[in-house]
Amino acid sequence: MTVRPDIEDLLGRMIRIPSVNPRERAEPAETPLAEFVAAWAEEHGMRARLGEVADGRANVLVTLDGDSAETVLLETHLDTVETAGMTVDPYEPTIKDGLLYGRGACDAKGPLAVFLGAMAALAAGGPRPRTVVLAGVVDEEHVYRGVQAMRREFAEQGIAPAGAVVGEPTSLRMVTAHKGCMRCRITARGPGGHSSEPWGKTNPITTAARIAAYLADEYAPALDALARPLVGPPSLAVTMIDGGSGPNVLPESATLTLDRRTVAGEDPHEVWRELRGLLLARFPDGVEVAEPHVVDYALETDPESAFVRGFADVLGASGHDPAPKGVGHGTDASKIALDGVPAVVFGPGAIAQAHTPAEFVPLDELHAARDVIEALLRRTGGDR
Ligand SMILES: [Zn+2]
CATH class of the missing domain: 3.30.70.360 (Alpha-Beta Plaits)
Known part of the structure; x- marks a missing residue:
């Protein structure tokens, strides 16, 4: 019996911490959220530390050691887009008809709550076959400085994840391909x-x-x-x-x-x-x-790689569509894939709600995504 932290409450607390991307302004915009994530993770039995990227803006890295050094990376972004013109209170989460509203509800504090909730369940007990690293990075909504700093740090420390899940709203589909741009x-x-x-x-x-x-x-x-x-x-x-x-x-x-x-x-x-x-x-x-x-950069992850097949198995076993999907918009996954890491994009909520005046995440998808990620992290045996 493992303890399940209340991820609706966790998401609400993170929505209350503004983290709007400051674009070219020199402001530590995401740092209060990074500090909150680190403190929450430590309270729930994980190790956490901040790493400055620029202008006092910090990525947060949370680690939960497992039985092996094989590492699964969970990556998502701390920053949100602006709040001007929002028709819901951006920083006071509200729940109506099973939908939780607020800036970042699905892009990407929902996925962040999913990752933290799944890791906390592992920290509380049960199988933990692999080491899990969660990276909450800055600046995804502008020029990707957070994920690039994370890549440099991984290279310096010899961290080579066996696979990565990038948290973005995908309506619980496994996205393996997207376009890049020039x-x-x-x-x-x-x-x-x-x-x-x-x-x-x-x-x-x-x-x-x-x-x-x-x-x-x-x-x-x-x-x-x-x-x-x-x-x-x-x-x-x-x-x-x-x-x-x-x-x-x-x-x-x-x-x-x-x-x-x-x-x-x-x-x-x-x-x-x-x-x-x-x-x-x-x-x-x-x-x-x-x-x-x-x-x-564009993303095109091999759907036959062991990590992706494992993720598809978990989705199928959970009653979700396991077929790989392609989308038009970019994510941090394409940068992570440049280092040879099989990367998929996954999360609750729809991209159609991201960046909108009434951004929301469906609570049933939030909990379903958490269950999928927990099942992925508990999965033993690699290739099928
Ligand atoms: Zn996003």
Whole structure:
């Protein structure tokens, strides 16, 4: 008989601790939550410590030793998105019709409560075949500094997890694939001048329009050949256009912003270099392709790896859909997978509720997710 901490109460307490990602501001935004997690974990028989990432912002690492040094990593993020425009109180959790509302309810304090609750059950007794490390990291909603710091620390300390579960809302599905992205700006330039005398002058808006048409009509359709089973083909969309200074002035520049979604096997930096080469060969005059301002990696975990098959077995035995799933949005899992760790994404609540004015997590999914993670951590015998 093991003790089950009340994870609804735990989630409520964590929602009451604001941890909004400060983006570029230097503020220790997630640290009060990291300190709370460490204290809660120690109260429940685990070891915990904080590690500063930047600006006083700290990841929290919680360890529960098992019978073997083989390690399962549970990773999720401490930060949330902003609360402006929320129609529920972001920091006062409320329960209505079986749904718990508040900022972070599903993204990702719900998954964090699931992980802590499952680990506390193991700490209280029963089989503990493997060592479990929980990483609560900062900055997932911005530029992933938390997971990158965690990877560096694992490399320094020789921690090589046998598998990882990344906590995000997946409606209890096992996500093994998602896309990455590369975003950059393209600027066309011209001499400018009076618009009544445009002859012989390069108009950057015309160049930008030609570039946009080339990208939509020739470049993007060719990406279909790179489709992957769970996520489909890569994509490219021009998402912003900016140029011109007055209705009777020839523009001196026009800038396009593009969003190129990548699939497994594509390095976003290499995608940028190739795209830049194509554009400069085709539009040689006055065109600049700036370094990417956002890159992220795609995830494609082998569904046949022992860890993933084990997780699928646990899902199936618990009455949940064990089939691997692909999603469009990014997660920390793709960074963890860069180190060769089989990583899946799993958690209660739906991505459709994340970042919304009335974010919630269904309580039945919260408890079901906790049961799945406990069963995974108690699982003995690796390959089936
Ligand atoms: Zn998230």
